Amino acid sequence: MMRSKLMNLVPRAVATTSRQMSTATKLTTVQVDDKTGIATLTMNRPPVNGLNLELLRDIHQSIEEIEGNKSRGLILTSSNPTIFSAGLDIFEMYKPDKERIRAFWTALQDVWLALYGSSVPTAAAINGHSPAGGCLLATSCEYRVMLPKYTIGLNETKLGIVAPKWFMSTFESVLPRRLAERALNQGRMFTTEEALAVGLVDEVANSKEEAIAKCAQFIGTFAKVNPLARALTKQQLRAEELKQLEDERVQDLEKFIFFVNQPAVQKGLGIYLESLKKKATK
Numbered sequence: 066m067m068r069s070k071l072m073n074l075v076p077r078a079v080a081t082t083s084r085q086m087s088t089a090t091k092l093t094t095v096q097v098d099d100k101t102g103i104a105t106l107t108m109n110r111p112p113v114n115g116l117n118l119e120l121l122r123d124i125h126q127s128i129e130e131i132e133g134n135k136s137r138g139l140i141l142t143s144s145n146p147t148i149f150s151a152g153l154d155i156f157e158m159y160k161p162d163k164e165r166i167r168a169f170w171t172a173l174q175d176v177w178l179a180l181y182g183s184s185v186p187t188a189a190a191i192n193g194h195s196p197a198g199g200c201l202l203a204t205s206c207e208y209r210v211m212l213p214k215y216t217i218g219l220n221e222t223k224l225g226i227v228a229p230k231w232f233m234s235t236f237e238s239v240l241p242r243r244l245a246e247r248a249l250n251q252g253r254m255f256t257t258e259e260a261l262a263v264g265l266v267d268e269v270a271n272s273k274e275e276a277i278a279k280c281a282q283f284i285g286t287f288a289k290v291n292p293l294a295r296a297l298t299k300q301q302l303r304a305e306e307l308k309q310l311e312d313e314r315v316q317d318l319e320k321f322i323f324f325v326n327q328p329a330v331q332k333g334l335g336i337y338l339e340s341l342k343k344k345a346t347k
């Protein structure tokens with residue numbers, strides 16, 4: 066996988082307009098700025114960009130497309146004005162269909178392996194709330210710019226569930242170990258301001274456009290760096306976590322299937338879904 070991605074790292078021509086690379090996928094769009102060569106991958110699954118099987122597959126396909134089209138970088142964002150992603154779609158995990166839940170978790174593994182291991186520079190323009198799976202996507206990127214007054218974090222323990230090891234190691238690759246451990250145990254959601262203070266995000270922007278511009282600026286810092294050397298350096302630094310999931314994909318899937326089917330977990334998810342609905346009717 067690594068070799069084929071690295072083959073894409075050859076110089077490219079630059080034009081002056083922006084073009085839509087992909088409309089084939091319905092829940093994501095990929096827009097390439099032909100001046101900078103940077104691709105913006107936008108998640109578009111109303112109402113909250115809940116990561117269901119189809120959205121995950123579309124994100125994965127879009128990442129592969131960006132790798133294959135020799136973009137200079139990838140910016141991940143959302144079309145929703147207040148939500149980056151609400152994380153995993155809880156309906157995928159509540160009273161799950163036997164076949165679909167396996168495909169769902171496999172698709173999530175695919176997305177993480179592709180995003181965390183991406184050969185191109187990656188940045189997240191976090192233009193809204195980003196709990197759990199949303200935080201996983203953001204922290205899988207190399208740089209994060211967030212808008213004020215939103216929240217981000219891994220809140221799994223608050224739902225009575227446990228974040229898999231690779232969620233935790235991604236979080237830990239951004240935050241100091243002690244802080245990450247405490248936040249994970251607490252299921253803590255950080256406000257934008259708190260996230261900036263601890264380094265969970267790198268910058269704050271006042272609009273989505275500004276966030277995207279700051280992400281592009283970050284990606285631009287690699288303009289004079291050899292892309293192959295950059296990609297190999299990144300991938301070596303991330304190799305241990307990537308290899309761990311690649312080696313243990315099946316066990317990770319079985320662990321998830323076992324856990325999600327526990328009656329106590331199902332009960333907890335049901336109660337959580339009810340609380341979300343009640344909140345909506347208040």
Ligand SMILES: CC/C=C\CCC/C=C/C(=O)SCCNC(=O)CCNC(=O)[C@H](O)C(C)(C)COP(=O)(O)OP(=O)(O)OC[C@H]1O[C@@H](n2cnc3c(N)ncnc32)[C@H](O)[C@@H]1OP(=O)(O)O
Pocket residue numbers: 112113115147148150151152153154155156158194196197198199220221224226227228229321324325330338341342344345
């Ligand atoms: C057993 C599992 C084992 C291991 C897995 C571990 C990994 C798990 C990772 C996860 O990602 S779990 C999901 C965690 N996500 C959350 O806790 C987020 C919950 N949602 C919210 O906090 C809020 O909805 C919000 C994202 C902050 C947005 O708030 P807002 O007020 O703007 O919208 P509202 O709450 O009214 O939601 C609109 C609509 O969407 C439904 N919704 C929200 N989040 C989810 C979700 N994650 N999955 C499914 N559906 C979700 C919500 O119920 C509303 O639906 P309604 O319109 O029908 O009432």
